[in-house]
Amino acid sequence: xxxxxxxxxxxxxSALAVALxxxxxxxxxxxxxxxxSVIGSSAATAIRLAVDDIxxxxxxxxxxxxxxxxxxxxxxxxxGTIQALELxxxxxxxxxxxxxxxxxxxxxxxxxQLRVPLVSFAATDPALTSTQYPFFVRAAHDDAFQMAxxxxxxxHFGWRExxxxxxxxxxxxxxxxxxxxxxxxxxxxxxxxxxxxxxxxRAALGDLLVRANMMxxxxxxxxxxxxxxxxxFAVAHTLNMMDSGYVWIATEWLAAAIDDxxxxxxxxxxxxxxxxxxxxxxxxxxxxxRFIAASRQSRNNATAxxxxxxxxxxxxxxxxxxxxxxxxxxxxxxxxxxxxxDPSIHDASGSALRLSSxxxxxxxxxxxxxxxxxxxxxxxxQVRFDAGSRALINPAYEVLNVGxxxxxxxxxxxxxxxxxxxxxxxxxxxxxxxxxxxKQKLYxxxxxxxxxxxxxxxxxxxxxxxxxxxxxxRTTYKQFVSKDSGPDGVSGYCIDVFKAAVALLPxxxxxxxxxxxxxxxxxxxxxxxxxxxxxxFDAAVGDISIVTNRTRVVDFTQPYVESGLVxxxxxxxxxxxxxxxxxxxxxxxxxxxxxxxxxxxxxxxxLEHRFNPEFRGSPRKQMVTIFWFxxxxxFFAHRENTVSTLGRFVLLIWLFVVLIINSxxxxxxxxxxxxxxxxxxxQGLDSLLSSNDPIGYQxxxxxxxxxxxxxxxxxxxxxxxxxxxxxxxxxxGPGNGGVAAIVDELAYVELxxxxxxxxxxxxxxxxxxxxxxxxxRDSPLAVDLSTAILTLSENGDxxxxxxxxxxxxxxxxxSTDVGADRLNLSSFWGLFLISGVACxxxxxxxxxxxxxxxxxxxxxxxxxxxxxxxxDPERSLRRPARLSSIRDLMSxxxxxxxxxxxxxxxxxxxxxxxxxxxxxxxxxxxxxxRPSSIMSPV
Numbered sequence: 026x027x028x029x030x031x032x033x034x035x036x037x038x039s040a041l042a043v044a045l046x047x048x049x050x051x052x053x054x055x056x057x058x059x060x061x062s063v064i065g066s067s068a069a070t071a072i073r074l075a076v077d078d079i080x081x082x083x084x085x086x087x088x089x090x091x092x093x094x095x096x097x098x099x100x101x102x103x104x105g106t107i108q109a110l111e112l113x114x115x116x117x118x119x120x121x122x123x124x125x126x127x128x129x130x131x132x133x134x135x136x137x138q139l140r141v142p143l144v145s146f147a148a149t150d151p152a153l154t155s156t157q158y159p160f161f162v163r164a165a166h167d168d169a170f171q172m173a174x175x176x177x178x179x180x181h182f183g184w185r186e187x188x189x190x191x192x193x194x195x196x197x198x199x200x201x202x203x204x205x206x207x208x209x210x211x212x213x214x215x216x217x218x219x220x221x222x223x224x225x226x227r228a229a230l231g232d233l234l235v236r237a238n239m240m241x242x243x244x245x246x247x248x249x250x251x252x253x254x255x256x257x258f259a260v261a262h263t264l265n266m267m268d269s270g271y272v273w274i275a276t277e278w279l280a281a282a283i284d285d286x287x288x289x290x291x292x293x294x295x296x297x298x299x300x301x302x303x304x305x306x307x308x309x310x311x312x313x314x315r316f317i318a319a320s321r322q323s324r325n326n327a328t329a330x331x332x333x334x335x336x337x338x339x340x341x342x343x344x345x346x347x348x349x350x351x352x353x354x355x356x357x358x359x360x361x362x363x364x365x366x367d368p369s370i371h372d373a374s375g376s377a378l379r380l381s382s383x384x385x386x387x388x389x390x391x392x393x394x395x396x397x398x399x400x401x402x403x404x405x406x407q408v409r410f411d412a413g414s415r416a417l418i419n420p421a422y423e424v425l426n427v428g429x430x431x432x433x434x435x436x437x438x439x440x441x442x443x444x445x446x447x448x449x450x451x452x453x454x455x456x457x458x459x460x461x462x463x464k465q466k467l468y469x470x471x472x473x474x475x476x477x478x479x480x481x482x483x484x485x486x487x488x489x490x491x492x493x494x495x496x497x498x499r500t501t502y503k504q505f506v507s508k509d510s511g512p513d514g515v516s517g518y519c520i521d522v523f524k525a526a527v528a529l530l531p532x533x534x535x536x537x538x539x540x541x542x543x544x545x546x547x548x549x550x551x552x553x554x555x556x557x558x559x560x561x562f563d564a565a566v567g568d569i570s571i572v573t574n575r576t577r578v579v580d581f582t583q584p585y586v587e588s589g590l591v592x593x594x595x596x597x598x599x600x601x602x603x604x605x606x607x608x609x610x611x612x613x614x615x616x617x618x619x620x621x622x623x624x625x626x627x628x629x630x631x632l633e634h635r636f637n638p639e640f641r642g643s644p645r646k647q648m649v650t651i652f653w654f655x656x657x658x659x660f661f662a663h664r665e666n667t668v669s670t671l672g673r674f675v676l677l678i679w680l681f682v683v684l685i686i687n688s689x690x691x692x693x694x695x696x697x698x699x700x701x702x703x704x705x706x707x708q709g710l711d712s713l714l715s716s717n718d719p720i721g722y723q724x725x726x727x728x729x730x731x732x733x734x735x736x737x738x739x740x741x742x743x744x745x746x747x748x749x750x751x752x753x754x755x756x757x758g759p760g761n762g763g764v765a766a767i768v769d770e771l772a773y774v775e776l777x778x779x780x781x782x783x784x785x786x787x788x789x790x791x792x793x794x795x796x797x798x799x800x801x802r803d804s805p806l807a808v809d810l811s812t813a814i815l816t817l818s819e820n821g822d823x824x825x826x827x828x829x830x831x832x833x834x835x836x837x838x839x840s841t842d843v844g845a846d847r848l849n850l851s852s853f854w855g856l857f858l859i860s861g862v863a864c865x866x867x868x869x870x871x872x873x874x875x876x877x878x879x880x881x882x883x884x885x886x887x888x889x890x891x892x893x894x895x896x897d898p899e900r901s902l903r904r905p906a907r908l909s910s911i912r913d914l915m916s917x918x919x920x921x922x923x924x925x926x927x928x929x930x931x932x933x934x935x936x937x938x939x940x941x942x943x944x945x946x947x948x949x950x951x952x953x954x955r956p957s958s959i960m961s962p963v
Contacts, residue, residue, distance in 0.1 A: 048356050051090040054348055055112035057105060057122035057132065060097045063251040063285045064124045064147050067338035069095065070319050072121060074312065075345035086353050093345070098123055100223075100252075102131045109135050113383050116364050118392060119144060119348040121341065126150030126196035133158035139367065140389025142396050144348055146340040150199035155415040160389065162396055163416065164344040164408075165337075166301060168200040168248075169207075170420040171276055174299055174438035175246055176207035178274060178424065181444055181467065184482035185803040186216040186242040190233070190257060192249045193220040200248045200276065212803060216242050224253065230260045238264065241486045244272040251282035255289050262292045269474025272482055277301060280425060281335040283432060293427045295473035301336045301405075302421035302437060304450040309404040312342060336405075343403035351395035355388070363387045406450070421449035428471045436467040483805050484532065491535035492806075495553055495562035496520070497569075497725075498542030501748040502776055504830045505568040513538050518830035522585050523566045523798060525822055526813035534806070538566070546747065547725040554579055557799050564806070565799040570770065572727050572794060580802055583811035584795025585823060590728055591774050591786045594707040594766040595755045609693035611849040618686060621857060622658070625679045626651045628864045632672040632871055658683055671867040678863045682856045693848055707766045709788030714738065718765030721746040721754055728768045731792070748773065752781050772796070776831065 056072050058065040076093050079085055094115060096108035105128035112120060113135065119142045123129050129148035136143040137160050144162045145153075151169040153161055179187060187208060191197035197220065205215050219237045221230060234257070237245070245266075247257055254275065261267055273296045280300035282289065303309065316334040364384035386392070400409045409418050421439035425432040439449040446466055469477055485492070496515050499506055506517035513520070515538045527534045539562065542548030550569055557565050558578035570588065571581045610618070630651050658680060667673045707713050713720065714736060721744045722728040729745070732738040744764050746754055757763030769777075771790060778784060800807040817823040850857075 048087065048089045049362060050088070051092055052086070052352055052362070053092050053094060053115065053117050054345070054352075055109075055115075055117040055120040055122075056093050056095040057098050057108055057112070057120060057128070058095075058124045058147075059100045060095075062100065062124070063281055063335070064337045065097075067281070067285070067316075067335050068122070068124065068146065068341035070316055070323065071312075071334065071338040071342040072345055074315060074319060075342045075349075079346065079349045085349060086356070089352075089356065091349055091352075093121075098125065098128050100125060102128050106131050106135065110383065113139050113141065116384055116386075117141065118352065118362060118386060118389075119396075121146065121344045121348060123148060124337070126153060126199065127194050129153055129161065130195055133161045136160045138369070138385075139383060140386045140393075142348070142351075142389065142393045144344045144396065146344045147337045148196075150196050151203050152195065152199045160393060162393070162410075164347060165340045166417055166420040166422075168196075168276070169203045170440060171299055171422060172200060172204040172207045173440070174422050174424070174444075175204060175274055175276070176211045176213065177438060177444050178297065178467075179208060179213050179244065180211040182272075182479045182482070184242075184244045184272070185213045185805060186483055187213060187244045187246055188217045188219060188237050188240055188242045189215050190219045190221075190237065190245055190247045190249070192253070193222050196250070197248055204246060204248070214803070216240060223250075227256055227260050230257055231264065234261055234264055234266060238266060239486055241483050243270055243480060243484055244482045245274070247273065247275045247279070249276075249278060251278040251285070254278050255282055255286065255292070258289070258293045258296070267292070267294065267473045269472070269476055270480050270484070271473045272480050273297070273473065275299075277336065277422070280423075280432070281337055283427070284333045284335040287430075290427065290430055294429075295471055295475070296427045297435075297470065298425050298427065298432075299422040299438070300425055301340070302423050302439070302449055303336060303339055303405045304448070306404065309339070312339075312404050339405050343405050343408055346401070346403055347396060347399045347408060350399060350401060351392055354395045354398070355392050360388055360391060419449065424467060426470050433471075434468075435470055481805070485534060491537040493561075493563045494523075494536050494538050495541045495556055495565040496538050497548050497550060497553055497565075497567040498540040498544050499547055499568075500544060501547065502773060504776065505772075506566075508540060508544070515540065518826060519567050519796070521826045521830070522814070522817070522823065525817055525826065526582075526585075526810050529813040529816055530809055541565075547723070549725050551575065551727065551730075554799050557801060560801065563801065564804070568772070568796050569799055570727055570794050571797045572731070574730075575799070578802070579799045580804055580807040581797035581799055582807050583814045584797050585814050585817070586772055586796040587793075588770045588772045588796060589790040589792040589794055590731065590768055591771050591790050592707065592710065592713060592766050592768055592788050593751070593755070593774055593777070593784050594787045595758070595783065596785045596787075605697055606694060608697050609690050609848055613850050614848055614853070617850055617857060621682075621860065623651075625658070625675065625860065625864060626654050628675055628868060629654060629667065629672050632669050632675065632867060633667055636669045636672075671871055675860075675864055675867050678860050682860050685856055686853065689848055689852075707787055710736075710791050713766055713768075713788075716765065717742070718759040719744050719763075721751065721764040721767040723748060723767075723769050723773060726769065728770070732768060748777060751777055752784070755784055772831075 056068075058068050060066070060069060072093060072095070076091055079091050094112060094117060096112055098105035098108055102125075105123055105125070109120070109132040120132075120136065121144050123132060123145060124147035126148045129143070129145055129150070130153065133143060133153070137158055140160060142160050142162055143158075144164050146164045148163065149165060149168045149171070151167045153163065153167070155161060187204075189201045189204060191201045201215070201218065208214055217237055217240045219233050221233050225233075245261075247254060249257060258267070258273070261273070267273070273293075275293075275296055275298040277299045279293070279296065279298040283293075283298075313334050316338065365387055367383060367385045370383060397410050397415060400407075402408070407419065410416065411418055419439065419441075421437060423434055424436040424438060424444070426435045427433075436444055436446050437449050438444055441449065444467055446468060470479070471477060472480055496506055498508060504518055506515060506519045508514065509516035520538075527536070541553050541556065541562075550567075551574075553562075553565050553567075554569065554575045555578065556562050565579075568586075569575075569581075571584060575581070607615070630647065634647075658676070667676050707716070707718075719742050720732065720738065722732070724745055724747055729743055732743065733740060744754070746764070746767065751767055754763040755767065759765045766787070771786075774786060778786070798807070798810060800810075814823070817826075
């Protein structure tokens with residue numbers, strides 16, 4: 026039995042040994058790059074070191090030796106393709122490289138066909154996507170992230186225009202396209218693209234930079250290769266383009282070039298550059314030390330100066346480890362490496378091509394999946410791909426500033442925090458960014474010219490072309506702007522303000538004024554603004570209103586004239602009628618005021634009746650007193666004195682209310698009898714909109730679109746008028762082919778009214794806007810001129826220019842608010858409320874006191890006989906008890922305060938006397954004898 030069991034175990038082990046293929050003794054990968062390049066020389070040493078480290082690692086590949094075949098692409102797509110085919114012929118399972126995006130585009134077609142993963146450590150063209158090339162794996166960050174970092178730097182310093190200098194190949198064009206997209210998101214743009222062919226000499230580069238220097242922008246972004254990019258700065262240094270005022274930003278190629286060539290520092294002082302961020306670690310420092318030793322050994326000179334390892338070398342090192350780990354996982358899962366012929370490699374006649382020796386890697390897709398599952402910590406940090414985009418996670422860059430004999434880190438950029446002074450590793454480890462790290466932030470930068478002040482970033486283009494300024498060709502009110510025979514061709518208030526503002530700028534601004542319009546009628550100002558947006562004009566200067574739809578297409582300066590829409594209407598003098606004194610108050614206000622006079626008079630009479638003999642007497646006399654006192658307080662002429670505290674309290678508050686009402690009435694009546702001696706059918710915006718009369722507006726004004734779109738006025742009511750037609754149209758009126766009113770801007774209306782005193786503005790200014798100068802979007806000149814206009818306003822020059830051109834006549838300052846509201850109750854209800862509450866509180870206190878006295882007197886058995894408060898008990902039994910109590914209370918209220926106090930004191934004395942007699946008098950007193958007599962029969 027045991028023998029059978031042992032036989033089964035042996036059979037099972039034999040079957041497993043057959044099922045699991047043995048690991049191959051060696052595996053070969055390929056490497057494609059240019060040997061004698063900055064990137065290639067660093068990558069070659071890094072790849073050799075990576076292969077040595079992998080073969081020494083007993084936990085990786087476990088018995089399988091990794092070898093690498095390196096091929097020189099010589100920076101040629103054709104040569105690179107041939108070298109790739111040679112690698113495929115030698116049946117490599119993966120290829121590391123190439124360094125060039127152009128070569129990667131070509132080679133990707135080969136590896137797609139033969140199913141060999143291509144792991145590139147330097148091809149950063151964003152157009153290289155896994156969708157088009159499934160077997161292309163980018164082991165570095167593409168230029169879309171790098172250009173986002175450049176755009177954030179541009180936005181951080183407030184620049185809006187950039188000149189792109191780039192090599193004209195797949196790498197350069199793809200990077201600049203990504204830069205354009207990133208700048209657009211930051212509200213900036215590339216204004217000039219200076220492309221040079223690969224291998225251009227310094228003469229060609231000089232011609233290119235001279236043309237670029239004629240442009241407006243002084244912010245240059247250089248996107249080239251490390252082998253030829255330094256020539257750009259050498260030529261720029263010769264052309265004095267590395268002085269103050271210039272900004273140079275280089276992509277990550279410059280950091281690699283600096284690592285290899287320290288002697289170029291003197292020509293690139295003040296340049297900003299990027300370098301892919303790799304966190305510091307022991308493995309990285311050890312690799313860099315071994316890299317320097319290996320570089321010296323490869324040069325056969327142990328004392329030779331060796332360049333430091335650049336970022337591309339670090340990514341090449343991790344790329345080899347990525348491929349090795351994928352191969353190890355593939356073999357560990359039982360993968361078998363095999364190649365087969367590709368039936369598609371035949372010509373049209375069916376004969377085999379000379380490339381028929383090329384074989385397809387049968388397990389290439391499986392190995393590719395293992396590569397994409399990479400998740401380890403390399404010398405560049407965490408190596409892991411995003412499942413969706415197949416891009417390396419956590420893209421980050423160092424922002425470096427070249428100065429002196431080295432570079433200085435001024436910050437970092439990552440897609441998590443954007444610009445920051447905190448190392449991305451601290452944030453990628455899971456720590457949330459704090460408030461300061463979330464803000465775009467860099468340390469101080471030393472710019473070209475050895476200055477720490479950020480350059481303005483632009484100048485006027487040095488191409489001999491002045492700024493093209495569009496000026497409206499007005500036919501009316503030429504004080505603002507008009508054609509002139511002077512050297513500028515135009516003159517006016519707006520032109521002088523513009524010239525004065527330009528004179529304050531710290532740089533010259535050559536301008537050329539171009540009239541816009543036919544000179545027959547005023548042009549359309551919205552069309553003029555659109556010409557600026559369409560790049561027909563560089564700017565527009567004139568009486569141009571700043572309105573919402575115009576700000577969407579151009580940038581305006583600070584307003585130099587405050588203006589808004591007002592209504593002009595004909596008015597006529599009217600004489601005051603016999604009832605003019607009633608106009609200050611509305612009927613409701615009159616009614617409430619009269620009622621309160623009576624109410625307060627009655628309250629004061631109640632409060633004073635028991636104390637003050639002037640408020641006592643016959644009913645007729647008391648009614649007369651109430652009316653007289655009430656209305657005499659209107660003139661503070663009341664003769665009656667108030668003696669009670671509550672009465673004085675109520676009267677004090679009421680006199681304050683009367684004072685306010687009298688003052689308001691006097692002011693309103695004065696206005697009616699003097700200022701408002703004019704009347705019109707249109708009293709403001711509301712009455713204008715509610716009518717169906719035609720409305721006039723100035724030719725070319727935005728008032729038409731505003732009334733139609735914002736106020737809902739139908740187009741049939743609107744009449745386009747020249748300013749010299751205003752007076753006639755208003756005088757004829759709507760019944761005779763004229764208009765009821767004209768809606769125009771205040772600045773024009775003031776000049777119109779200065780010579781036409783029979784018209785006035787009615788109502789209030791119902792829009793708030795101003796005049797400004799229009800420039801193309803994101804023009805830096807708009808910001809500088811806004812500052813200059815504020816300076817003109819502060820030093821008084823703006824007012825002096827205004828007085829020079831716009832000297833209004835005697836009528837311009839007169840405005841008529843013929844629709845002024847009469848004083849209504851809503852303006853005074855708070856005063857009436859205070860007075861009413863005071864009266865209520867006083868009455869409440871007064872009656873509470875009366876009630877207490879009444880109860881005290883009643884409990885004392887008060888009886889004044891026939892003339893007293895309480896009547897004879899026999900008569901009280903002959904009427905209802907409730908009626909008796911009410912009449913007793915009314916009689917008590919009518920008593921004088923002194924009598925009440927005297928009676929209460931008298932009753933209190935009697936009670937004390939009764940208590941002192943021991944209560945004997947109680948049985949004999951009148952209170953006991955009176956009930957017996959009442960109960961006796963009549």
